[in-house]
Amino acid sequence: MPTPEARVRELRQRIRAADHAYYVLDQPLLADAEYDRLMRELAALEAGHPAFRSPDSPTQRVGGTPGDQFQKVAHREPMLSLGNVTSDEELDEFDTRVRKLLGASPETSIGYVVEPKLDGLAVELVYEQGLFTHGATRGDGTTGEDVTANLRTIGRLGANRGVLPRLKGKAPPRLEVRGEVLLQKAHFEAMNHRLVADGDEPFANPRNAAAGSLRQLDWRVTATRPLSFIAYEALGPDHPALAWKTHWEKLEALSDWGFEVSAENRRCAGMAAVKAERDRLASGRFDFPYDTDGIVVKVDDLDLRRRLGAASRTPRWAVAFKYPPQEEATRVTRIWASVGRTGRLTPVAEVEPVRLGGAMVARATLHNEDELRRKDIRIGDWVLIRRAGEVIPEVVKALPERRTGAETEFRFPAACPVCGAHVVREEGEKAWRCTGAACGAQLAGQLRHFTQRRAMDVDGLGDKLAAELVAQGLVKDFADLWGVPFATWQALFSRPRKEAVEAGAKRTPAELPEKAAQNMLEALARAKTPTLRRLLFALGIPQVGEATAGQLARAFPDLQALLDAGEEALQGVRDVGPEVARQVREWTREPRNRAVVARLLAAGVTPAAEQVDARGPFAGKTVVLTGSLSGLSRDDAKAEIERRGGKVSGSVSRKTDLVVAGEEAGAKLKKATELGVKVVDEAGFLALLKDGR
Numbered sequence: 001m002p003t004p005e006a007r008v009r010e011l012r013q014r015i016r017a018a019d020h021a022y023y024v025l026d027q028p029l030l031a032d033a034e035y036d037r038l039m040r041e042l043a044a045l046e047a048g049h050p051a052f053r054s055p056d057s058p059t060q061r062v063g064g065t066p067g068d069q070f071q072k073v074a075h076r077e078p079m080l081s082l083g084n085v086t087s088d089e090e091l092d093e094f095d096t097r098v099r100k101l102l103g104a105s106p107e108t109s110i111g112y113v114v115e116p117k118l119d120g121l122a123v124e125l126v127y128e129q130g131l132f133t134h135g136a137t138r139g140d141g142t143t144g145e146d147v148t149a150n151l152r153t154i155g156r157l158g159a160n161r162g163v164l165p166r167l168k169g170k171a172p173p174r175l176e177v178r179g180e181v182l183l184q185k186a187h188f189e190a191m192n193h194r195l196v197a198d199g200d201e202p203f204a205n206p207r208n209a210a211a212g213s214l215r216q217l218d219w220r221v222t223a224t225r226p227l228s229f230i231a232y233e234a235l236g237p238d239h240p241a242l243a244w245k246t247h248w249e250k251l252e253a254l255s256d257w258g259f260e261v262s263a264e265n266r267r268c269a270g271m272a273a274v275k276a277e278r279d280r281l282a283s284g285r286f287d288f289p290y291d292t293d294g295i296v297v298k299v300d301d302l303d304l305r306r307r308l309g310a311a312s313r314t315p316r317w318a319v320a321f322k323y324p325p326q327e328e329a330t331r332v333t334r335i336w337a338s339v340g341r342t343g344r345l346t347p348v349a350e351v352e353p354v355r356l357g358g359a360m361v362a363r364a365t366l367h368n369e370d371e372l373r374r375k376d377i378r379i380g381d382w383v384l385i386r387r388a389g390e391v392i393p394e395v396v397k398a399l400p401e402r403r404t405g406a407e408t409e410f411r412f413p414a415a416c417p418v419c420g421a422h423v424v425r426e427e428g429e430k431a432w433r434c435t436g437a438a439c440g441a442q443l444a445g446q447l448r449h450f451t452q453r454r455a456m457d458v459d460g461l462g463d464k465l466a467a468e469l470v471a472q473g474l475v476k477d478f479a480d481l482w483g484v485p486f487a488t489w490q491a492l493f494s495r496p497r498k499e500a501v502e503a504g505a506k507r508t509p510a511e512l513p514e515k516a517a518q519n520m521l522e523a524l525a526r527a528k529t530p531t532l533r534r535l536l537f538a539l540g541i542p543q544v545g546e547a548t549a550g551q552l553a554r555a556f557p558d559l560q561a562l563l564d565a566g567e568e569a570l571q572g573v574r575d576v577g578p579e580v581a582r583q584v585r586e587w588t589r590e591p592r593n594r595a596v597v598a599r600l601l602a603a604g605v606t607p608a609a610e611q612v613d614a615r616g617p618f619a620g621k622t623v624v625l626t627g628s629l630s631g632l633s634r635d636d637a638k639a640e641i642e643r644r645g646g647k648v649s650g651s652v653s654r655k656t657d658l659v660v661a662g663e664e665a666g667a668k669l670k671k672a673t674e675l676g677v678k679v680v681d682e683a684g685f686l687a688l689l690k691d692g693r
């Protein structure tokens with residue numbers, strides 16, 4: 001019989017593993033009844049032995065069953081907001097005010113820390129004895145909502161380090177960490193794609209998506225959203241570990257405890273340096289992984305900060321410089337329905353070009369017919385358009401006060417504007433779909449999907465060229481690409497590019513028709529040996545994104561076997577549920593699709609198995625993963641090892657070559673030590689991954 005204490009530990013570990021498998025990996029480990037039994041046993045042990053109770057026990061998960069409201073929690077110290085400035089003059093005024101309040105001479109320069117203003121939502125995380133006990137939204141600044149259960153899931157998908165279950169290193173008795181919950185742009189897009197594929201509504205921008213994901217009443221939903229947490233503030237009751245002299249030291253401490261802090265934070269001596277930093281962040285922000293809507297300027301010296309204090313809602317030691325909004329007014333010159341690769345019709349507004357978020361914008365999406373009606377956008381209307389991050393610009397609303405009466409309504413087409421086939425809108429669908437089997441727009445869209453960088457990677461084949469190849473009848477299916485002769489490519493590249501000519505642009509050498517045609521043939525030759533994963537993704541099989549393509553390629557290294565696999569065999573593949581299996585099978589069974597694949601192979605396209613490194617540190621090795629990794633999910637870790645020729649096993653034995661021990665590693669780590677198996681921690685593991693690329 002294990003001691004009650006050991007049993008408690010074991011139960012917690014098993015329940016956590018089961019939670020992760022169920023909610024994050026979608027691969028249940030335990031039957032419901034068994035899970036409930038473990039939970040009850042744990043609750044009983046904790047009730048009988050109060051000393052074993054712990055705020056991070058699975059039994060303590062507030063909101064473990066969804067309620068209809070969040071509990072309110074008071075912040076020990078108010079969560080203030082920031083005063084806004086938008087010009088250099090106002091920044092100078094802030095600096096002058098700071099110096100005046102401190103009685104400093106105009107010559108003294110104040111040290112500031114400049115941070116990007118992250119466009120997510122502020123939360124507070126409370127750590128007691130180094131353990132995450134609860135967390136809340138900002139709310140009205142005094143009282144927030146308890147979203148502890150939701151916060152616990154952040155980072156489990158590996159988007160970033162997330163909300164740490166426990167702090168690394170020495171921790172004070174109590175620590176309050178503040179920061180922003182957000183969705184990185186790439187994760188936002190992937191998540192929106194998934195939502196759309198599942199028939200749900202996409203979010204308008206990463207901020208809304210982050211807020212909507214965090215404020216779910218059911219934490220199981222939050223667990224599926226790849227949220228990130230970035231820390232920017234730490235406080236707590238007096239303790240030597242919190243005796244920082246500067247804000248910068250605080251940021252360093254946050255990073256040492258294991259949190260992500262923004263890589264863009266900088267120390268600046270004086271306002272001139274702050275402004276230079278503002279310029280750097282403002283122009284670089286479109287390349288940051290997440291959206292920022294300004295900068296935050298904070299007095300670095302904490303002693304000065306205390307002396308400055310706060311007004312009723314905003315501190316006197318910090319200010320936000322907000323970027324001008326990424327919203328512009330312009331006029332709609334035309335509305336049309338664009339047809340995508342799946343036949344979906346999307347209303348698009350052509351607008352008079354305006355500068356928005358660092359780029360010229362000439363068209364904006366109206367999403368779907370219902371949105372178009374709801375917003376009542378007419379041809380000729382003045383509208384507001386918005387660009388959020390990398391997302392396609394969208395029409396926010398019409399400005400009816402600027403109507404002249406000459407505006408006209410757009411009639412949604414009753415037939416496909418490209419091929420004339422009839423369009424259908426199935427029940428529960430938001431979009432109309434073209435039913436044409438040989439629709440040129442669909443084919444052009446598929447061709448673009450096929451050749452994109454993440455798929456077959458045919459450099460130089462953009463939207464316009466794809467449309468032209470289809471319109472001229474040069475490409476009827478993918479394989480035709482390899483049959484287009486040099487002279488035809490040359491002719492295609494000789495057509496004057498209208499916009500370029502209008503803008504007075506000169507052709508660069510790569511754009512000379514002959515050179516461009518040569519480059520295209522070379523790109524096509526290179527594209528003949530994709531990995532099987534890329535080829536499967538490129539084919540545009542319904543429900544098969546990059547990740548699923550990877551799993552399919554791993555399970556069926558032989559393409560023909562995959563084409564012949566029945567639904568049952570497909571369901572045996574990780575990440576493939578009954579619905580995906582059904583849709584994949586439907587696709588592989590269709591003779592037209594099989595013919596497309598056969599023609600590709602006949603054209604010389606030879607998919608290769610994933611590259612496996614035969615010499616790296618993982619080649620031929622058996623690895624066991626245990627404990628939780630903060631930087632990447634267990635699935636990703638497994639995939640990385642397998643890609644390097646290693647095997648991941650579930651239990652430690654004499655045959656194990658290496659154990660990767662994350663946080664809270666338990667029995668397996670102990671066994672590895674007993675058997676003398678090599679053990680690395682997360683940092684060591686990451687270093688090996690880098691080595692063995």
Ligand code: IVH
Pocket residue numbers: 079080081082083115116117118119120121122138180232233296315318320
């Ligand atoms: S410091 C009193 N730092 O801005 C100090 N806030 O208007 C306020 N925010 O609710 C927090 N990035 O959501 C701070 N680097 C950053 C920030 C930041 C974004 C948000 C935060 C806060 C709001 C204040």
